[in-house]
Amino acid sequence: MGRPSRREKLTDSEIEAVVLAAIPLRAAIQKCFISLKPFNETYTLLNDHIGRLDTMLESITRRKIDYRGRDLGLLPKSLGRP
Template identity: 75%
Template sequence: MSRRPSRREHLTDSEIEAIVLAAVPLRKAIQRCFMTLKPFNETYSLLDEHVSRLDAVLQKITGRSIDYRGPDLGLLPPKPNGP
């Protein structure tokens, strides 16, 4: 019998960067929806829960804490300044 492949995958740095770059605009769009909802509304709570889960996933795959002050939430390494 052949051995089953492992379920654990290792993402490359470029894959992690692509995920973060796709997730940040999604997160911003969801948060823009908050402005039209009343707090403690069912939809508001659901969206808040999804943003929290998205933040947790992003923190886990990048291994960094979210810095809400940065444009990329502080999840991407700083780009080196070219000569």
């Protein structure tokens, strides 16, 4: 028996709660990019954090992020916003 994955430890409602909390956080971090020049230290740091957050969201939801939607395509249709 292997070590259980993070997905096996989280319930569906816990995953939804994480995604619902992470989406506004991700949006706030991206808004910070507007005032920064590309390739400076803060810009690079924020970009790395967004990448790590996206990786974490993809791993717990087992879905690829759809950047076109407000909920990034990670929430079930019943919870997705119009």
